[in-house]
Amino acid sequence: MDIRAEAPASPFNAPERSPAETTGTSPSVGLTQPIVAGIMAAFVGFAGVFTVVLQGLVAVGATQAQAASGLLAICVAQGLLSIFLSWRYRIPVSIAWSTPGSVLFAATGIIEGGFPAAVGAFILAGLLIVAAGLIKPFGRLVSSIPAVLASAMLAGILLGLCLAPARAVGLEPALAIPVVVVWALVGRIRKIWAVPAAVATAVALIVWTAPTGGWSIDHITPDIAFVWPVFTLQGLVSLAIPLFIVTMASQNLPGIAVMKANGYEPPVGPVFFGTGVASMLVAPFGGHTLNFAALTAAMCAGPDAHPEPSRRWIASVSAGAFYLLLGLGATLAAALVTVAPPVLIQAATGLALLGAFAGALAGAISIPAHRDAAMVTFVTAASGLSFYGIGAAFWGLIAGGAFMLLNRNRSR
Template sequence: MDMRTEARTTDLERVSPAEGGPGSPRRSAGLTQPILAGIIAAFVGFASTFTVVLQGFTAVGATQAQAASGLLAICIAQGVLGIVLSQRYRIPITIAWSTPGSVLLAATGLIQGGFPAAVGAFILTGVLIIAAGLIKPFGRIVSAIPPVLASAMLAGILLSLCLAPAKAVGLQPGLALPVVLVWAIVGRIRRIWAVPAAVATAVALIVWTLPPGGLAIDHAIPDVVFIVPSFTFQGLISLAIPLFIVTMASQNLPGIAVMRANGYEPPVGPVFLGTGIASVLVAPLGGHTLNFAAITAAMCAGPDSHPDPARRWVASFAGGVAYLFLGLGATLAAALVTAAPQVLIQAATGLALLGAFGGALAGAIGVAAHRDAAIVTFVTAASGLSFFGVGAAFWGIVAGGAFMLLNRKWSR
């Protein structure tokens, strides 16, 4: 275990009863809350982005069977990694597929050599991530990000998602309003059940709105398809290197920032090493890059997961277990969510992230001296801008960091 993590965990266990020691309300909260948080995070993560993943696979030449196999492979891999890493380090390390990477695949399209060449590029990307895990200076650079900027970037990432429930009510009030009302009413009675009740309401409405024929699926568990990789220069230049850069800048950096914003110091090198190896292993089955989660990590690492930070790792563990089941039933889950009105998925996702958004916003504006830099980070991350295939989250940190350095130099 990392010495800083071990020391922090020990300190948490020694705090007074009023702050979460043995016998306190925080300690007696039990495991139900983080388990539910992890399951919900897994459902939200899967439901909100699996269509982007499938679109990316098919854009670079995957057949329907190969795309389903890839989705299954990365679900199983990220579930196993989430279980192992969160239990090993006792902090809420949440693993996800690279959603920005999938967007890159969809934008790149078919390359010479077809899907086998894309699979070769996936393997090369995994090798690059392994190399990043073995180079310690990278972890030190990432850990130097000021917490206020990390919180501001997280708030910017979450803003558009947290606006979704209100937009959904405006678009289809008959479907979205019941979800929001259930969340609000149950939350006044017992906050821990607010999001689960909203998600259950959304699922019930999905089933209610299904066509008479129900879900059109041949079998629930997707077939595993092995693809022989092909290594090409175009695959390296067009896919592998851009996929590595996008994943590191737009996924791993925000994921690490989420952890730090919630008071954790993740073991960057071991996680990079583990996700890199897993990315190499799932590639011949059609899967692509694995990395730190960002949005779902906020759900597992934040106070809504558990009032005691030392117990929030249970949420990531439970989320990993949930992903094993989501992977095995990927075809059924995909059919259910695909058949659902998008406003229901958007409303449930936004409601689940409101707590994380509030915490991130409070952390961003808590230090008056750095408030301007935090606001620059926030608005840039929320803007959705993209340069060179790198998303707004990375540029938010760059803009805010530059503004902070400018202020320091100007004040001398």
């Protein structure tokens, strides 16, 4: 069954649906299943990688309060967007933060101008996403970037973090091994819960090992910190452009593919516009790029959400509503990460990214003729080199693209 998003003339008028499009199951059964599926999707999406988001923001210069504010802003924005877009189009449009973007921040580090310059880069990346939604030639230009190079760049960015669990086991086996063991055992039973279980184990160990007075639940009210953006050329080249590319290639395109695989035709232009604008709005509060979800999209758009495809949009609405609640815990999450033994956070973060790394590496070597170019991109992005203040991710894409063009010209 192909559920297509019928866009009416006005973008603010919801498409009319007849009662016949709803499922024939009883109302209680019809609502309970997608609501529960949405809650599970939001919990898995949040618990699996919230540490990645917090670490990424701190890596580019955010304070604990600014990182907590950023996580809160992203949760609220993606929750509201998921609710509105799913209700508007009556299909399960799931919105998420850019996990590859957070990894990029950790690999890039603090740029000249500190966190205000990073915030300016977040806004520019959001502007590029808006342009991709509004200007079709620009969107086609972005789509023309070879997928193998984008995947190789992401794999290079992820490599260092994915080595962290092994390093953590070597440095603090008593703390890191339980996290890894729980991840492996739970993954054998039900893979989707492996990372949340590992994170829960890490949180329990954080609470257990934290020194008396190291952290308090007295400050669990949400932190809201405003940062005036600073726009710099280095921020544009080192953060904004690579953030835009990895978000489009590693989040938006897979998210679109997941929806199409489940029989939906997502409203790409409006979603790009909405996520781009939302990314620009949350940036001054420490948030960064929003995009199509991939993992949570699969949970909300698949048959586990509801047997009837026409009712699965309720799962995305439920996930969005639960993200609003999860955002309220952002300050406490940031406090826990701050007082945690570094090896625990590194182990949990690395385990959360292993699947993404495997997918990126597989995509990088998927075309034999382009493997050399992909490997040039991979090793350059993983090297951590920096020229003129511009990070390795950008240079990896440039090096791989130049190598691909060189060999293409040679083959002619």
